[in-house]
Amino acid sequence: MANEQTDSVTCRINGIEVTVPKGTRIIEAAEQAGIGIAHYCYHPGLSAPAMCRMCLVEVEGAPKLQPACVTTVAEGNNILTESERALESRKGTLEFYLINHPLDCPVCDKSGECRLQDFVHAEGPKHGRLLDAKVIFGQDDFGGNILYDGDRCIMCTRCVRFMREVAKDDLLGVVQRGHRSVIDTFFEQGLDDSPFHTNIIDICPVGALLDKDFLHKARVWDLDHTPSICPNCSQGCNIRIDTRDNIVQRLRPRANPDVNSYWMCDYGRHQYEWMNASDRIEAPLVRAGDRLVAQNWQPTILALLEQLKQRAGSVRVVGSPMQSNEDNGLLARLGSVLGATTPVYRSTRAADEVVLPGFPKLARRRELAANGRGLEALGFDRVGDDRGQGGVTATDVLIVLGDELADLPADFGRDASLFVYLGHRLQPAARNAHFVLPVSTFAEQEGTFTNFEGRVQRFWPALQPPPLARPAWQVLGVLLAGLDDGPAPADAANAFLRVGSHFDTFAGLTYEMIGTRGALLNEPVAIGAGGGD
């Protein structure tokens, strides 16, 4: 028993030999061999009831076909997923799925990413043989973000099991039995108060569960998918940003066993409209008396460099936890080159964490911004209150990145000798700046965030920024170069290396090392409630 962990079995799947740990299920072993087995009820994050009967495969020697999602691999098994019997069984089962399915793909939001569509297209029957009336269930509002279409439902019960096993909030159940089975809530008690329930839409293999937010918004084949990191709290859930025509349509979780498993919270999922804001700063603005005048980048940077070189008095820099490590790192570097006081940032904090009981590593953290921990690692101090307000006072030279200064009075910074604002939108206080430089949001650039536990994770550009907006690291890199502090980084990867050269916490990390699962900072891991304090 001592070496149970190392005990392995070898089997052949479609002739490909694989060696897997004892107790591995056929469906997982097949995945290792590069063979996909069609399934509906099985989901790696949930229990396997083996009831969809799609994953039946032939195990040589067994009289019946075996469900691949629960049958464990035995030594010497010869498993055939494409044998005639397995194919016949899948075709037959798919026909059963189709007899009562409305086949309303043209108006179904799932169309294009529907597993029923996929598998029927690949292996299903070409014609229906049902001559009688279909069973009709109709639609239901489950509360929260969910609409239910009983006609499309294939009764895989993934949603029921997610609520029971992962959300641990048993709000859904199967009512009735046999062909009258249908998913339902308990009387009038809907999903409204369950903070993770929207995940059931992602795991629904068909269009039975619909997101009210995404309802009829886009055809999924028109969407572009970009891997990213949820910016809405310090958990750093791995997500995919789905965009169409440069507009974010929805956020969906991306699996990462170290951070968020297969899930994300509803709060994070639905905080994306700000990425689509159209009231953006579209060009560099330079103060001319009472007015801000649009200007090209080159004269702006040259004028700004001139002013930075002639600065007088104390220098203060303000960073933002919604900006990347690269942006804030080069900002902190600029601060130290200019002899600034300790850089500061402000962030909003919620009263409580919202933990996902079935995967407690995942919670909507208190800090409602992605990169607070990264800023701490870059030497920033958090100022202000839990609403992300106060704490910032004007000085002689003020450089602000990302923070909209929305809470500050309209005359803020009017007395400063040099006020530089790098941001996305222009609030009254920021209008007092001498230089307003348009920078891209995290969704418009490549970069990294550092989550609450010090995990540095990459994201990629999902949107096109306004034509003249630039990543902040690029602007700051050019300014640093103008101040004779090394060459300007050519791309985000170089900017990241540059940050590593100035800050020990990031030293030695590269984009390659971070990969898709993230890498921890060079410091003892301290898991705090709200991120780095």
Next chain:
Amino acid sequence: MAYPFKHERETRVLTEAFGDPAARTIEGWKKYGGYEALRQALGMSPNDVIEVVKASGLRGRGGAGFPTGVKWSFMPKDDSRQPHYLLINADESEPGAFKDRELLRWTPHQVIEGALIGAHAIRAKHVYIYMRGEFFEPAQIVGRAIEEAYEAGIAGADMMGSGIGIDITLHIGAGAYICGEETGLMNSLEGRRGQPRIKPPFPAVMGAFSRPTTINNVETVSAVPHILRRGPEWYKSMGTEKSPGTKLFNVSGHVVRRGNYELPLGFPLKDLIYDVCGGIRDGRELKAVIPGGSSVPILAAKECDIALDYESVAAAGSMLGTASVIVMDDRTDIIRAVRRMVEFYSHESCGQCTPCREGTEWTAKIMRRIEAGEGTVEDLDTLLDVGRNMTGTTICVLSDSCAAPVASSIAKFRDEYMARMRREAPIDALTV
């Protein structure tokens, strides 16, 4: 003739006390030798009890006919680690079956005695009798008998002064057919939806409440006291070599005397119908027989010259099942009979496996259409094809049971189907 009917060719062992209301009390039951076997068993080691039952060749009476002693021997022999359970399946809901109900009604103590012996054999400290929700009268009778057994010191702690304690609980189901499937029964007992579980793990490894569990039919455990008291050799002297002992044949349909008849296994089917049951009602001709409850393939009249034991019926292409013999005379509309059975399975499908959830109702829809004379030849192909896709593809065998009568009736009564499609035969079926 007073109910229950008796016939001189019967071998009345389990049914000896049928018709005697006094046997429902402990005192009355003791007149039939009651609880002697339990006293005897409590003085034996569990393994010895298993050996005796093994030697008798007793096979499970719930339908599958698995040797009971062998089943008991699958239970872990180490009784210290975790509790074991014995479940008595009294959820008799197979259409055509009514043998357990009579055993529970007339001889509740026989069932309790057999259950306690079985529990001792598998080292269980708790017996659950899972009874069908519609069995109001049997539930009252068995409930009273359990109370009596506790009062008499037969059940509960220190049974009959042996130092062994076994509890017995009566659990009433809510009336779903599928809860008679052993793993569905366990789910229902635990308060979950009555849905069969995937095997493995088998009940003897992980059953009710995730503990080693054995499930026995009412009739099976009812035979156990007699085997202990009179010895396995006596039991083997009845029936056939591979199917020893007696069996309750519950005959329904178009015979003169419907009812339960206890006969040795291997009894000829024709004799059962024409002698024991008095022949076909109104002097009509035999058309078909379902020999083991609605889940088994139909036998046409010409196939009925068989002996009723597990092997012979299987050789004829059907199954003995619960020995619930449904007799149909020549006026029977086979299509209507099959449609009615299929509707039952469609109604009772638990709905977890797709082929069963969708296939049973689809089959019912086609059968309804054919019955109404609106079917086509293609429908028969579809029915057979759907049936094939429903067979062997699900967790339990409910969908196989739905497909079996359809396929066998099409194979054996295809002419009748074709005539209905040509609308030759009248669509006013008389009786089923």
